[in-house]
Amino acid sequence: MFTTINPGFFSTIQDSGRWGYQAYGMPVAGAMDRYAYRVANLLVGNKANAAAIEMTLLGASFKFDESQLVALCGADMQAKLDGVSVKNWSAFVVQKGSELKLEYAVTGCRAYLAVRGGIDVPNVLGSRSTYTRAKVGGLEGRALRQGDVLNVANDTEDEVQAGNLKVDYVPQYEQSITLRILLGPQDDMFTAEAIETLLKSEYVITDEADRMGYRLEGPKIAHIDKADIVSDALPFGAIQVPAHGMPIIMMADRQTTGGYAKIGAVIGPDLLKLAQAKPGNEVRFRLCRTRGIQFK
């Protein structure tokens, strides 16, 4: 058990997502940076799907009522345990009565705190992830507040000891990122120049960048004719382009369906770079080579 002293800017309980209900209009949610979330659970010996705390830009602080093995991964939020710096991408023991305090993210945007056993909140439709827009999952479907008491579950798998992630596996978060994309499903609604523009230009992440989607600004991506389609499904990483010609990349809390043409989608392994990018950071796109897809 541990208590929220300060909830930070926007901290929610997340796991690997609420899969299986998109056909009912239920967004997947789940950790934005699946890599940092997964590593945090691994470092404390948790099951792959154990619930952790995702913090955004400005971290939270917690007081522990019992001794606990925890791990911090993702954005570097200058974590201090009773005033002494602790390493990011590492697992360490917090003694009973100690306070873990995170601050502003000096690199990256989202930090993950995993506790051995995972966070114990009710399982809603197969997941503990918080989806705040419909008040589903996590702690009463909302972000953490001061005074919130968090209980620890029993989602453990391996016996582990405190330690660091090997430095080779620690990602570097850059101010300027390159995202690999696959074109489709509606790339044929854009001019050839528009696709060139997307691949050759630099886009900037605007302030409208949250768990639902990242709006970018840069050279206009022109449609051949219209920007609207008969709504279809939106995958994680889909690049929607409304009539104004600026891309919106759909993230964990995206709605299940959308009505704007999608020029392409960012591939899974590169989504973590975007999830760790801040407003003001630059984004470039590169095309993945792929074979065409068709029936025999």
Next chain:
Amino acid sequence: MNGVELFHAGEQGLVVEFGKEVNKTINSKVHKLAKGLMAKANKAILEIVPTYRSLLVYFDPLSMKREELITQIEDLLISETQALQSGEEKEIASIVHIPVCYQDEFAPDLKFVAEYNGISADEVVGIHSSTPYLVYMLGFTPGFPYLGGMSPRIAAPRLDKPRVQIPAGSVGIAGSQTGFYPIESPGGWRLIGRTPIKAFNSAVANSFLFSAGDYLQFKPISVDEFHQIRKQVDAGTYSPEVTELQRG
């Protein structure tokens, strides 16, 4: 495959598209393929999202190649075409009956819809509740149904300025579309009634009352009935009437 197209949706997504427009035939093909794929219970298929005219198959590219998934889809489409040609095509759809109170306190725009179409409010209610509507897909918010088949005689334009907050259960008309809001949200639809039921309720075992491919039919109820049903819904004891519709 005739008129069926495939597209990438990232490296974990395959879009199978049956057309670009909204119609029943296309939509029924979408749901048939979705059911066929789900019946295969292939562990490499993570989730299937059927929409108006296409479906998105999420799969794990590390345990199944895209080509393999495409072959499976092709086989299903071929066997469906054969079933269609041999006349085996008969399917039963469910009609879920949704109680709606069309009384003034829940229907701020009913008069407008009536006047706009030159008919009485009672006629609007009569027409709106007389036919089952196909649930083409769900999306926008959890449990939100995109319905088709409303009579053009009660069509009405959206509000110029959307309302900031619409109560959950509000039933509305937007152009030739109708539907209801499962959770409180902003919206520009003309509101002609309200249902006491919850299309999405995470507190009960059966969290969603209907799926895409079902039909919904609205049933007029009184204010008293509205409050009675609301109590049952809150207690988790309400289940809507479901009948069968023969189609095919």
